[in-house]
Amino acid sequence: MYDNYAKVIVKGSPITKSNFKLFNVNGRAILPMNSGKYHDRYAIYEEEIAFNARSQNPSKVLDEALIAVLKVYYKSEKRHPDTNNITKSIFDGIEKSGLIINDAQIRRLIIEEFYDKENPRFELELFGESSFSMDYSIKPREILEEKITYNPPSNKKKALNDRMxxxxxxxxxxxxxxxxxxxxxxxxxxxxxxxxxxxxxxxxxxxxx
Known part of the structure; x- marks a missing residue:
């Protein structure tokens, strides 16, 4: 196994903290763990990520530029956070674990969204660029699949219709x-x-x- 490769799996429905930050008197963003509010949930989740990252990759520190492949498995297809916002929560937890030095090391990122009602989780693989390269392709399907369509949130639907x-x-x-x-x-x-x-x-x- 390569020394500059790591994999982290954290079970449970992935959540985001992007809308739940508090700020201290110096203007720095913080996530309190004992405020008695929902903020606690996100701070604890970050700690859970850090614990799993370290326990699954003991004594490993990745200090070079990285390629990240993130697979997010939600419990529900209809109700889940914006996948783009998930990455911040996850990489903050990975950085806190000491597995990486700084989340700025992630220079290439692939995110895939899946659904697993019985086992929601995220799986993250980190590859050191000195040993790995990334290649991808997008091509037409030979057999078309059913289209997945999206509707605007209820609070924006009326405004959108009014504008139209x-x-x-x-x-x-x-x-x-x-x-x-x-x-x-x-x-x-x-x-x-x-x-x-x-x-x-x-x-x-x-x-x-």
């Missing part, structure tokens, strides 16, 4: 330009002349008389 409805009825100002002042305006503010070939805004029309 407004854009559908909003007149195109760029098509309604006054021939005199050259400014765009809504169609209701224009008067046609020269058998409809010329458009003049009401302000310029008044100035003509």
């Amino acid at each position: 409805n407004i854009s559908a009825i909003k007149p195109k100002i760029s098509d309604n330009i006054c021939e005199v002042c050259g400014k765009g305006t809504c169609k209701e503010n224009l008067i046609s002349a020269n058998k409809g070939k010329t458009l003049i805004c009401r302000t310029c029309f008044k100035k003509l008389f």
Whole structure:
């Protein structure tokens, strides 16, 4: 086995702390463990990651640039954190374990999302770039799979629909330009002349008389 390779498996539903930070008087982000609030859950999870990383890779320290392959297994397909936010929680815990020096060592990262109702977890593999390289390809499927579609969150769905409805009825100002002042305006503010070939805004029309 290579000295610059490590694998960490942490059981349980992966969680993120990105929205649960508190700040001390110096403005530094902290995660208290005894505040009596949900913040505790995230601080404890970070400690759990650190414990597993160290116990599964005793006496190992990776101090070079790394390639990371992260596989996240959620319990539910419908309700789970944003996978992109999971990485911060995980790598902070890995760094705390001493397995790596700094999460800035992760120069290449592949994240894959899966679902396992019976055994939610994450599996992280770390490869030292001095011994490993990364190669990947994306190619068309020979047999198409069922499409996985996503809907906007309920709190954003109404706003999205409102914007779409407004854009559908909003007149195109760029098509309604006054021939005199050259400014765009809504169609209701224009008067046609020269058998409809010329458009003049009401302000310029008044100035003509």
